[in-house]
Amino acid sequence: MFDKLMAAQGKAEEIKKRLDTISVFGEVEGGAIKVTATANKAITAIAISDEFYEQSDKEELEELLQAAVNKALAQADQVSAVEMQAATKDMLGGLGGLFGQ
Template structure:
């Protein structure tokens, strides 16, 4: 039983490492504001087109940045949930076999 718990912990660490290497992004205003993050929800890059600065509307840039950030974080959450569900199914399958050995 403890082996299964250790394997589950190891699997969780593997998933976290894999999520660090998966990039997601969010865009606003047709890509004029773009955010790149990892599936672990770590922001890696923010790209704002020069055109946005020429318009000089600070509030608009801030609002679009929030939109892009939230889109990237939603994508990160979706990827993370998908990975965790797959791992959970694997673990539950293993636990089911453990309990059915009776």
């Protein structure tokens, strides 16, 4: 039983490491602002086109940057949920023997 729980914990760590290697993106205004994050919700890059930066005001830039970040984080949530769902299914299948299934 302990071995199976340790295996489940190891699997969770493996998933976390894998999520760190998956990039997700959020962009607005046709790519004028692009945000890159990991599936673990760590922002890794923000790019703002020079043209857009020169033409926008502070409020517009802040609002659109927030929207791009939220899009990237929403995509991270989706990827993470899919990965966790698959892992949970694997772990529950492996733990079934603990409960006589």
